[in-house]
Amino acid sequence: MNNTLLSIVIAVLFGIGTFLILRRDIVRVIIGLSIMSHAVNLLIVSVGAFSGEQIPIETADEIIPTSTIFIDSLKTGLLAPILNGTTPTQYVDPLVQALVLTAIVISLATTAVIIILAYRLHEEYGTTDIQKIKRLWG
Amino acid sequence: MSSIIVHFPILLIATPILAAAFSMMLRSKPKMQAGISVLTSFSLVVMSSILLMGVWNSGIQVYEVGEWGKYGIVLVADLLSAGMVMLCSSVSFLSLIYSLGYIEKRSLSTYHPLFNLLVAGLHGSFLTGDIFNLFVFFEVLLLSSCGLVMALEKDGGAKSSDKLEATFKYLILNMLGSMIMLIAVSALYATTGTLNMADISVKLSAMQAAGTLPWYVFAIGLMFIIVFGNKAAIFPLHYWLPDVHPTAPSPISAMLSGVLIKVGVYGMLRVFFFIFRDVLGMFQPILIVLALFTIGVGAASAVAQTDIKRLLAYSSVSQIGYVFLGIGFGSVGAVAASLVYLVNHALAKTLLFLTSGGIIHHAGTRDMHKMGGMVNSSPFMAAAFLIGGMSIAGLPPMGGFISKFVLFDAGIVGEHYTEIAIALLFAIFSLFYMFRAWLLMFWGEKRDVTAHGEYSKHSISPTTYIPIAILALMVVVIGVYSEPLLSFAQATAAQILDPQPYIDAVLTRVVR
Numbered sequence: 001m002n003n004t005l006l007s008i009v010i011a012v013l014f015g016i017g018t019f020l021i022l023r024r025d026i027v028r029v030i031i032g033l034s035i036m037s038h039a040v041n042l043l044i045v046s047v048g049a050f051s052g053e054q055i056p057i058e059t060a061d062e063i064i065p066t067s068t069i070f071i072d073s074l075k076t077g078l079l080a081p082i083l084n085g086t087t088p089t090q091y092v093d094p095l096v097q098a099l100v101l102t103a104i105v106i107s108l109a110t111t112a113v114i115i116i117l118a119y120r121l122h123e124e125y126g127t128t129d130i131q132k133i134k135r136l137w138g
Numbered sequence: 139m140s141s142i143i144v145h146f147p148i149l150l151i152a153t154p155i156l157a158a159a160f161s162m163m164l165r166s167k168p169k170m171q172a173g174i175s176v177l178t179s180f181s182l183v184v185m186s187s188i189l190l191m192g193v194w195n196s197g198i199q200v201y202e203v204g205e206w207g208k209y210g211i212v213l214v215a216d217l218l219s220a221g222m223v224m225l226c227s228s229v230s231f232l233s234l235i236y237s238l239g240y241i242e243k244r245s246l247s248t249y250h251p252l253f254n255l256l257v258a259g260l261h262g263s264f265l266t267g268d269i270f271n272l273f274v275f276f277e278v279l280l281l282s283s284c285g286l287v288m289a290l291e292k293d294g295g296a297k298s299s300d301k302l303e304a305t306f307k308y309l310i311l312n313m314l315g316s317m318i319m320l321i322a323v324s325a326l327y328a329t330t331g332t333l334n335m336a337d338i339s340v341k342l343s344a345m346q347a348a349g350t351l352p353w354y355v356f357a358i359g360l361m362f363i364i365v366f367g368n369k370a371a372i373f374p375l376h377y378w379l380p381d382v383h384p385t386a387p388s389p390i391s392a393m394l395s396g397v398l399i400k401v402g403v404y405g406m407l408r409v410f411f412f413i414f415r416d417v418l419g420m421f422q423p424i425l426i427v428l429a430l431f432t433i434g435v436g437a438a439s440a441v442a443q444t445d446i447k448r449l450l451a452y453s454s455v456s457q458i459g460y461v462f463l464g465i466g467f468g469s470v471g472a473v474a475a476s477l478v479y480l481v482n483h484a485l486a487k488t489l490l491f492l493t494s495g496g497i498i499h500h501a502g503t504r505d506m507h508k509m510g511g512m513v514n515s516s517p518f519m520a521a522a523f524l525i526g527g528m529s530i531a532g533l534p535p536m537g538g539f540i541s542k543f544v545l546f547d548a549g550i551v552g553e554h555y556t557e558i559a560i561a562l563l564f565a566i567f568s569l570f571y572m573f574r575a576w577l578l579m580f581w582g583e584k585r586d587v588t589a590h591g592e593y594s595k596h597s598i599s600p601t602t603y604i605p606i607a608i609l610a611l612m613v614v615v616i617g618v619y620s621e622p623l624l625s626f627a628q629a630t631a632a633q634i635l636d637p638q639p640y641i642d643a644v645l646t647r648v649v650r
Contacts, residue, residue, distance in 0.1 A: 021314075026306070033313055040320045047328040096327070099270055103320055106277045110313050113281055117306045124299040133303055 006046050013039035026118050026128045030111065037107040041100050048096035146189045147201040147213040150223060150261045153178055153185075158254035165247040172238055175250045179234045182227040182257065190220040194626075198643040200267070212334065214267035216640055217630040218477075222264040222404055225481060229396045229488050230257050232605035236492050237389035239599025240499075242290040249289050255282040256393065263401055267644055269326065269413075270333045272405065273319050276369070280312050283398060287386040292499065296385040304381040311378050315368040322361035325354060326413075336644035339413050339637060346416040355414070359421055362409045363428075370402025372462055373431035376455045380439070383454065384447035384504075388495025391447060395454045396488035400480055403461050407473070410465075412637045418468065426466035430560050432459030437567035441574075445504045446494050449575055450487065453530060456568060457483045463561060464545050471548035474631035478544055478623060482537040482616060486529035489609035493522045496602060497579060506578040513580040518603065520580040525610045527572035529617070532565055537616035544624065 013035055020032025118128070125133050142149075157178035161171045193199055193215050201213040215223075234253060241249050259279030266272050287305050288298075327333055329352060330341040345351045364375070371379040379399070383391045406425075410418055436456025443449040461483070464476025496519050501509045513520040529538035542565060549558040616623055633639065 021310075029310065033310065036317055037313075040317050040324075043321060044324045047324045095333075096324070099324070099327075102270070102274060106274065106316075107313075109281060110277065110309065110316075113284060114306070114309050114313070117284075117302060117309065121299075121302050121306060124302055135300065135303060 003046075006042070010039050010042050010046065013042065024130050026121065026130055026133075029130070030114055030118060033114070034107065034111050037103070037111075041103055041107075044096050044100045044103060048093035143188060143192060144199075144201070146185050146192075147199065147215050147265050148203060150182060150185055150189070150227075150265065151213075151258050153182060154254040154258040154261070158251040158258065161250040161254065168243070168246055171247065171250045175234055175254060176238075178254060179227070179231040179257070182261075183224075183231050186220070186224045186227040186261075189215055190224045193217055193220040194629075198640055200643050211271050212267040212644055213265045214336075214640065214644060215265060216643075217626070217633050218404070218407065219264045221477075221481075221626065221630060222400065223261050225400075225484055226257070226260045226264065226397045229484055230260075230393060232488065232609060233389040233392050233396075233492070236392075236495070236602050236605045237387070239601040240292065240389060240495055241387060242292055245289040249286065252282045252285040252289075255279075256286060260397055260401065264404060267335050268333050269323050269335055269338065273316060273323060276316060276319070276401070279398065279401070280309070280316070283390070283394065284309050286390045286393075287382060289387050289390065291387040291495070301385045304378075304385040308378050308382045311368060311375070315365050318361050319365040322358045322365065325358050325361075329355065329358075334644065335408065335413055336637075336641045339415065340641055340645065342413065343416050351417070355417065356420060359410070359414050359417065360424075362405070362414075363421065363424065366402040366405040366409070367428065368402070369405065370399045370458050370462070371432075371455055372402075372458065373428050373435055376432065376435065379455055380448055380451040383451035383491075384445060388447075388491050388498070391450075391495075392488040392491035395451065395491060396484040399454065399458055400484060403458070403465070403476075403480060406462070406465060407634055411468075411473070411634045412640070415637060422466050422468050425462055426554075426557060429459045429462035429466050430557060432456065432462065433561055433564045434459075437564040437571070440571045441567060443571075444506055446497065446506050446575060446579070447491070447504060449506075449571060450490050450494060453568065453571065454483075454487055456564065457487070457530065460542070460545060460561065463557065464548065467549060467552050467554055467557075468635075469548060469552050470628070470631045470635055471551060472545070473634055474624070474627040475541065475545040475548045477627040477630055478620075479541040481623060481627075482529060482541040482613070485609055485613050485616070486526045486536070486538055489522060489606060489613060490526040490530065492602070492606050492609065493519055493526060496606070497523070501579075506575055509579045509584070510582045511580070511584045518606075520576075522606045522610050523580070524576055525613055527576050529613045531569040531572045533569070535614060535617045537613045537620070540617055540620040540624070 017032045017036030017039055020028045020035065023029060023032070121133060122128055127133065157174055161174050164171050164174070189199070194217065199215045201215075203211045203213060230253070237249065237253075238246075256279055259275050259277075259282060262275035263272055263279065266275060284305050287308070288301050290298075323333070326338055329345075330338050332338055332341065342351065342355065367373075368375045383394050386394060410421055410425075414421070433456050436452050436454070436459060440449050440452035440456060443452060457479075461476045461479050464472045464479060467473075496516070497509070497512070498504050500516055500519065501512065503509065525536065529536035532538045532542040546558050546562065549555075549561070
């Protein structure tokens with residue numbers, strides 16, 4: 001149920017973002033971009049949520065793998081923080097949270113730069129309408 | 139001494155970042171700023187050559203940042219990475235020397251920090267072995283290149299409103315590209331549970347062998363084509379390039395065309411021949427078709443240009459198509475050919491953009507129809523542009539001839555006759571547009587006598603001649619004595635197509 005709700009939220013955010021990016025006003029384009037970046041951030045967080053057999057972190061010394069893919073074996077060189085475990089656990093994957101922090105910071109920086117660009121564009125052209133700014137074309 | 143060599147991969151990234159910080163603090167002292175930048179850039183050239191020699195002699199070098207083993211971020215220098223870093227550091231060193239005499243004084247104070255950050259981003263994206271880290275370095279180089287496009291030239295440069303519009307377009311498209319990259323990376327993480335490229339590659343191969351490869355891996359692959367295609371400006375995503383590259387100041391155009399679009403090529407090689415090596419067959423036809431469209435659209439648009447820098451930008455679009463054609467063929471010979479092509483295009487296009495900066499400064503206009511007869515007033519520029527143009531057009535003794543020759547040779551060996559025929563047709567186009575530009579600018583009489591009776595007497599600073607001369611020499615030397623480059627490209631291509639040594643080097647390490 002939760003997963004369904006999360007998926008729908010991400011999809012709706014993507015839809016709103018795409019709609020706004022296709023507008024003619026550059027401020028709306030920027031708002032659309034930041035909404036879309038939040039949709040991406042939610043997507044990354046949702047990657048870290050597990051259900052059922054999979055656990056993100058090795059918790060015990062002995063783990064009995066249930067499939068042949070996620071085996072932690074130094075001999076074969078297959079190593080992973082994500083393992084198929086038989087014991088239920090409370091952990092969520094911490095790595096995606098680090099990733100989403102990085103992504104948020106980066107999108108903050110790019111959004112700041114693009115807002116400055118939009119402001120300077122408005123100064124130069126006196127409009128925020130993309131159709132009127134179009135001097136260079138491809 | 140040997141202990142410091144181990145740290146070269148991180149030093150290649152950390153030194154320019156530190157230099158950026160220092161030169162930001164020294165904004166009021168332009169001489170010291172320039173000194174720091176040139177020193178950093180030169181030390182990067184030295185370090186990258188030592189790194190390349192080390193990789194060539196003793197195999198792949200892996201550097202664990204913070205000694206976290208393969209769970210942390212690793213920097214991997216194989217032949218491809220080290221070679222790209224070497225190319226990037228030399229081109230950026232020459233561009234930096236050029237820009238000291240070319241960029242407007244009041245822009246230089248912010249130009250130096252941003253230039254160093256751009257180099258750091260480029261080196262980082264070539265060296266990293268972690269796919270999320272690749273995204274981070276993409277953003278570093280994106281933002282710093284946006285600032286650099288806005289830097290002012292002494293005269294004859296683009297209007298600031300044009301720069302703003304081009305940068306806005308560039309930034310929006312690349313933000314969308316990086317979002318798509320994040321989606322692809324997180325989907326890969328959800329599939330394999332790791333971000334280390336070697337680890338992802340091993341796991342996808344294991345899944346392929348076990349028959350449990352999920353269908354959306356193909357969707358991830360297509361997303362990566364969009365991401366790297368956007369960076370490299372291949373056919374449906376090339377519309378930003380002819381706006382951004384001409385409006386940037388000439389040394390930055392040289393960096394963008396010479397190195398920055400190669401980041402896309404590098405990413406494509408890394409992701410498709412390494413991560414998706416077992417499902418590569420499905421993507422090859424897509425790459426070939428996109429490459430052919432890129433060649434055609436770029437060459438056909440370049441023919442119609444009157445602005446010299448727009449012509450060079452469209453020529454870049456066309457030439458990057460040839461590189462992707464070699465990648466699409468996918469054999470060792472073809473990949474080696476596209477690497478040779480990449481190096482030659484980087485040198486020749488850097489030469490052409492730097493020369494065009496001098497030409498625009500001299501003529502006071504960017505419109506080729508208003509120039510003419512410049513062979514008398516600036517014979518040096520005429521010679522340099524001729525060398526670069528011959529290389530792009532693929533005439534022997536220049537480097538471009540060798541690269542086109544090995545590419546078409548590899549295509550014929552692989553029996554891709556139709557593709558080679560189309561590529562050859564548009565190679566004739568490139569001959570036409572380069573020589574049309576040269577004839578319009580340097581031959582005959584000056585046409586637009588009303589605007590400027592004479593060409594401006596004040597020629598640009600003599601330091602700008604040095605990088606042009608060095609690049610022209612390199613283009614000719616590679617054309618005449620191409621054996622070292624060809625054998626290096628062969629070895630690199632063999633390593634790209636057989637990534638097992640890379641995987642072994644990264645994964646067989648002591649985990650603490």
